[in-house]
Amino acid sequence: MHTFVMKNIFFLEANSFFKKLDYEDKRALLRKNMAQIGQLRGALRFNTRDKKFDWYFNQKEKRGVSDQINTENQKIDEQDLGKFYNSQTTARGVKTFMEKITSIGLTSEAILILMHVVIFSTDGIAEKDLIKGEFIEQVQVTYFNLLHRYILSTSTDESSSSMMSKIMKILVDLQELCDQIEATESNVSRAVQGTNSNSSPPESGGAESSQQAAD
Numbered sequence: 001m002h003t004f005v006m007k008n009i010f011f012l013e014a015n016s017f018f019k020k021l022d023y024e025d026k027r028a029l030l031r032k033n034m035a036q037i038g039q040l041r042g043a044l045r046f047n048t049r050d051k052k053f054d055w056y057f058n059q060k061e062k063r064g065v066s067d068q069i070n071t072e073n074q075k076i077d078e079q080d081l082g083k084f085y086n087s088q089t090t091a092r093g094v095k096t097f098m099e100k101i102t103s104i105g106l107t108s109e110a111i112l113i114l115m116h117v118v119i120f121s122t123d124g125i126a127e128k129d130l131i132k133g134e135f136i137e138q139v140q141v142t143y144f145n146l147l148h149r150y151i152l153s154t155s156t157d158e159s160s161s162s163m164m165s166k167i168m169k170i171l172v173d174l175q176e177l178c179d180q181i182e183a184t185e186s187n188v189s190r191a192v193q194g195t196n197s198n199s200s201p202p203e204s205g206g207a208e209s210s211q212q213a214a215d
Contacts, residue, residue: 008038009030011041012030012037017120017139017142020132020135021132021135021136022131022132024129024130024131025130025132025136028125028130029121029125029136030119032125033118033119035181036121036178037115037118037119039177039178040101040114040115041115043098043102043111044108044111044112046101046102047075050075051077051098052075052077053075078092078095079091085185086184086185087184087185089184097174097177100170100173104170105163106167106170109150110147110151113147113150114167116143117144117147117171120139122136122140147167148164151163
């Protein structure tokens, strides 16, 4: 998971607009939008034919595990997703969202632009917590306009209007998914911690006191 997050950060650090932001603004945007960026990045690897994710190995990774790579372990299915999350319900929700986003026919280029629309979203971040809030909002509008122009260039006016409506719905679904993941994962973590706490052995001091009382 750490590697996955770092890849997203490296991806954004190459963005000229992101480079102009203060550290505090970068941190606020990443903290708020990293989960959504991660899901959109996953959509780039979702195979619509077998409903699985194609695992990407860069050249350095391939050299390190070349003898272990085969057709099977280059795929990530719903069961594998369950290993990334604490709940199978979460894994199922992620897969369902991937099926939604791929069903509307977004190209990889459109998803990449959409990732930039999302990362520069200030929704849910207090204005006082951003140093360059107005600049960030302008950047997001720039990317949203770019996305609109891209959709127009690849379809008719009527179909592009329908596609933009579907994209807006996808953004709503994406936010709901990430909110659900946060709530579900937190609840499961608390439940596990509570179980571990209740089942933990008594402290040594208690055992010593019991032994002293017996003496």
